[in-house]
Amino acid sequence: MSAPQEQHDDEDLRPTFAPGYKPGEQKTLDTYRELDKNDESLNRWKASLGIDGNVPGELSGPKVTVISLTLTSPTLxxxxxxxxxxxTDYKKNPITIKEGAEYAVTMTFMVNHSIVSGLRYLQVVKRTGIKLDKMDSMIGSYGPSPTPYTKVFASEEAPSGMLARSGTYTARSRVTDDDMSVYADFEWTFKIGKEWA
Incomplete structure (x- = not known):
């Protein structure tokens, strides 16, 4: 008899917005380049997002490509x-996290074209169908760049004890933005062990 599959309701992966928050209207790179050219502070903001005329205009394909998630720890x-x-099927090949270890997740991603506003990382962890944890982390707004960006999320502590070590946890990760565009949506599994593996 096979183990029951974890079910993740999309409601679990909806971002939380502050009351009254309304995302701004999407604009093309060319529109941003032309916007208030004489406004010095706006020009500094545009330069911080890479809107300096050196990046090609609107292209096809996703605005954001998630390259990897990396787990780091002082004990790893x-x-x-x-x-x-x-x-690699990260759902069928669980990662082992050392019990009680402090660890952090880093996301590496590319912004291919256009500006992405309000990029965020959502993650729900379940075990035997019960939601144990939800992470909703704002990553920020980024402009296109030929080099990848990285975002290190707040450190977490792995559970410990015999009960924590018995069973597999399923995590579903999603990367989205203010417009609710989904750039990555994938599942991965992990176990808690006495050592990293």
């Missing part, structure tokens, strides 16, 4: 990297 000698482009 080599970071654990989940590369989304490779064909």
């Amino acid at each position: 000698s080599t970071p654990i990297v989940m590369t989304l482009a490779d064909k």
Whole structure:
């Protein structure tokens, strides 16, 4: 008899917005380049997003490509990297996290074209169908760049004890923006063990 599959309701992966928050209207890169050219502070903001005329205008394909999630810890000698482009099934090949260890997740991503506003990382962790944890982290707004961006999320502490070590946890991760465009949506599993593996 096979183990029951974890079910993740999309309601679990809806971002939380502050009351009254309304995302701004999407604009093309060319529109941003032309916007208030004489406003010095706006020009500094545009330069911080890479809107300086050196990046090509609107192109096809996703605005954001998530490259990897990496787990790091002071107790882990080599970071654990989940590369989304490779064909490893991270749902069928669980990662082992050391019980009680403090660890952090880093996301590496590309912004390919256009500006992405309000990029955020959502993650729901379940075990035997019961939601144990939800993470909703704002990443920020970014302009296109030929080099990847990285975002390190707040450190977490792995559970410990015999009960924590018995069973597999399923995490569903999603990367979205203010317009609710989804750039990555994937599942991965992990176990809690006495040592990293």
